[in-house]
Amino acid sequence: MTIHYYFARKFLWTITGIGAIFFALLALVDLMEQLRRFNVDEIGFTAILRLTLLKAPEGLYQILPLIVILASIALFIGLARSSELVVVRASGRSAMITLLSPIIVALLLGLLSVSTFNPIVAATTDRYHSLAERYRSGENTALSISSEGLWMRQGGVNGQAVIHAASANPEASTFYDVSIVTYDQGGWVSHRIEADSASLEEGAWTLENARAWPLTPGLNPESGKKVHEVLKLESTLTLDRIRDSFGTPSVISVWDLPEFIKDLEDAGFSARRHAVWLQMELAQPLFLAAMVLVAAAFTMRHARFGRTGLAVLIAVMTGFALYYVRNFAQILGENGQIPVSLAAWAPPVASVLLALGLLLHMEDG
Numbered sequence: 001m002t003i004h005y006y007f008a009r010k011f012l013w014t015i016t017g018i019g020a021i022f023f024a025l026l027a028l029v030d031l032m033e034q035l036r037r038f039n040v041d042e043i044g045f046t047a048i049l050r051l052t053l054l055k056a057p058e059g060l061y062q063i064l065p066l067i068v069i070l071a072s073i074a075l076f077i078g079l080a081r082s083s084e085l086v087v088v089r090a091s092g093r094s095a096m097i098t099l100l101s102p103i104i105v106a107l108l109l110g111l112l113s114v115s116t117f118n119p120i121v122a123a124t125t126d127r128y129h130s131l132a133e134r135y136r137s138g139e140n141t142a143l144s145i146s147s148e149g150l151w152m153r154q155g156g157v158n159g160q161a162v163i164h165a166a167s168a169n170p171e172a173s174t175f176y177d178v179s180i181v182t183y184d185q186g187g188w189v190s191h192r193i194e195a196d197s198a199s200l201e202e203g204a205w206t207l208e209n210a211r212a213w214p215l216t217p218g219l220n221p222e223s224g225k226k227v228h229e230v231l232k233l234e235s236t237l238t239l240d241r242i243r244d245s246f247g248t249p250s251v252i253s254v255w256d257l258p259e260f261i262k263d264l265e266d267a268g269f270s271a272r273r274h275a276v277w278l279q280m281e282l283a284q285p286l287f288l289a290a291m292v293l294v295a296a297a298f299t300m301r302h303a304r305f306g307r308t309g310l311a312v313l314i315a316v317m318t319g320f321a322l323y324y325v326r327n328f329a330q331i332l333g334e335n336g337q338i339p340v341s342l343a344a345w346a347p348p349v350a351s352v353l354l355a356l357g358l359l360l361h362m363e364d365g
Contacts, residue, residue, distance in 0.1 A: 007075075008101040014078075015071040015109065019060065022067060026059040027052055043135050051135075054128035058250065061121045064113060065326075068106055068288045069319035072295030073312055075102065080308075085300065096359075099296055106292045110285025118281060119253035126251040150175065154237050159184045161233075163205075165198065174199050178207065180233065189215045193233070200237060207231040249277035257281075272340065276333040279344030280326075287326065287348040293355030294318050297362055322351045 031052045040048055060067075079085045085098070152163040161182045165175035180193040191214055195207035210231040214224040252260055257278045264271040298315035299308075326347040333343025 004101040007079075007098070008105050010078075011071065011075050011102045011105050014075050015067065015105075018071045018074065019067050022063065023056060023060050027056040030055050030059070037132075038135055047131075047135065051128060051131060054124045054131070057117075057121045058125045058128075061113070061117060064284075065287055065291050065323055066319065068109070069291040069295050069316065072102065072106075072292045073299050073315055076296055076299040077308065077312065080299070099292065099300075099359075102292050102296075103289050106288040107285045110288040114254055114281050114284050119255060122251050122253045125248075129251065149177075152237065154235055159190070160187075161235075163198075180205075180207075182233075191215060193231070195231070200235060203235065205233040205235050207233060249274045254278065254281050272336060273334045275340050276330055276343050279340055280330060283344050283348045286345075287351060290322065290348055290351035290355055291319055293352060293359060294322065297355055297358035300359075300362075322347065322354075326351075 031048070034048045034051045034055075038048060038051075076085070149164060149166040150168060152165075154161050154163070159182060161180055164179045166177035168175045175198045176196065178193075178195045178198040180191075180195075181189060182191045182193070184190045191212055193207065193210055193212045195210035197208045199206045199208075207228070208230055210228045212226045212228065212231065213222070216224075249257065252274070257274055261271040261274050261278070264274065295315050298311045298318070329338070329343045329347050332338045333340050
């Protein structure tokens with residue numbers, strides 16, 4: 001049991017060190033990107049640094065499998081050079097028993113990342129997008145999905161508007177049973193508009209069969225009611241911004257995703273992308289364990305055998321290939337070309353089986 005604790009502690013410290021290095025590199029690269037996108041003289045360097053720190057966790061979370069395989073390679077290379085693996089094998093322990101503690105660490109890290117790190121990354125990413133939009137356009141826009149439908153808020157030089165739609169088509173290009181409340185620059189309610197449907201075009205909403213009531217103090221709204229077959233209402237929103245607001249699963253905590261998927265489907269949107277993301281997050285621990293097995297298959301051998309550099313290269317390339325296959329399966333699942341469960345779970349299961357096959361072949365012939 002002591003040797004298992006030793007390997008687990010060493011593997012955990014290796015992951016921590018490599019993760020810290022990648023975090024620093026990602027933060028530095030993203031800092032350069034934020035300096036390019038925003039004018040530091042207008043928003044200040046503190047805001048740039050804040051955006052960088054909010055963006056960096058997302059990048060680190062995305063490359064977590066690659067960090068695990070690099071940490072596994074570093075662990076096994078270090079154990080081989082110090083002849084610790086030789087001693088362990090001489091004591092009668094098989095390779096699979098030796099791998100037990102790193103695999104358990106990878107599984108626990110996967111569970112921790114999904115249950116704890118995922119909500120943190122979702123919160124920081126959502127905050128980053130909000131601040132970036134505010135710094136870029138100076139407008140306050142928001143969107144949320146609930147069981148009551150779709151809520152949006154747009155703002156501009158002429159005031160703000162709160163928009164509610166009971167449902168929409170799957171492409172989010174047409175909204176139905178729309179209700180809009182507009183506010184003037186002073187924050188006072190100015191109009192209430194209801195329409196059977198609304199389509200967002202370039203710079204304006206096109207409302208069909210719309211009824212508008214002025215909400216000016218001292219004026220009877222019914223006496224000023226106007227009916228329009230087609231009504232144009234200025235808008236700073238775009239379809240891409242609306243789709244991105246609820247179309248990016250990474251900004252939603254894994255704990256909130258099941259309810260969000262249900263709300264999306266009730267509102268008439270396609271939730272396939274979010275369903276694939278949820279299943280892939282649940283399969284994350286298994287994929288991290290597969291990265292450990294892949295690294296062990298090529299680097300868990302004595303250093304005197306030579307060709308260590310070639311073994312490391314093959315292990316890294318195999319890990320990258322499996323990571324690419326996983327992302328490719330995600331795209332196929334989001335496009336509906338393969339089932340959701342197959343897109344999420346087939347790559348991790350196949351990676352584990354492939355790594356086990358390689359490991360058994362390398363160890364037992």
